[in-house]
Amino acid sequence: MKMVLIVIAALVLGFFSKVIYDRMLDSSESKTFDSETIDFFYESSEEMKLDNSELEKISKLVNSSATHDEILLAANLVDKDYRYTDLSLVEKYFKAVTTDSNRDLPIEIDENTLMTKVSIEPYRGFYAYSLDALLSPEEIEEFIAANNTKEDIQKICDAVYFSKYQKSNNVKFHFVWYDLSEEIILVNNLDNEVCP
Incomplete structure (x- = not known):
């Protein structure tokens, strides 16, 4: 045994x-990026200086099989070299992802x-x-x-x-x-x- x-x-x-x-x-089997993650982007859009079209694009990424790289880049949370640009927003993003993942x-x-x-x-x-x-x-x-x-x-x-x-x-x-x-x-x- x-x-x-x-x-x-x-x-x-x-x-x-x-x-x-x-x-x-x-997403058909398990939604990692779920309500908490999407809510994070809408609640933080002003702070991130995202307009409605950018929010819509990010929402689609979050609901698809996008990678963290794609989402972080689209939301301007990383620069072109993928270094964090706003640590407090990155922390909020990963907190939302963690909450959704643990669900x-x-x-x-x-x-x-x-x-x-x-x-x-x-x-x-x-x-x-x-x-x-x-x-x-x-x-x-x-x-x-x-x-x-x-x-x-x-x-x-x-x-x-x-x-x-x-x-x-x-x-x-x-x-x-x-x-x-x-x-x-x-x-x-x-x-x-x-x-x-």
Whole structure:
């Protein structure tokens, strides 16, 4: 059983981020960018100096499968190099995205794994996953060894650390895995050094 769980976990770690990202952007399955995010743009339009046509364009982006890069650029929250232009508005944007993202959680990744929490801030992102198992210390060591290789980390980088705003602002992402007792099993940290 423990070897099966470790093998499943290894497969999940390699592909979970891309699945989550796709699910979060696929409006037919899960609306990541939802009412809070759209409300943010309308409430902040004067501060951002957005006219009605720009607001309409952003609203369409938010309701589509647009990336954060596209939305941040359209709203002038990043410059041409994707560096933040107004940190307080960027914070409000990510707060709205976080609220919308957590509305759909937990999301089942596979039969043994749930994504339980998301928190996105201008310079940090946090993703929490729960394994449907209590692992012994030996099983935790095996889980870590099976899911923390250079190849595993590169797969996560490829799946979630590809946005221009992330790299330009050296956003740090933390992926934390818990077991049923809510003990931390594994933490993967991503930034510009880990994901060049």
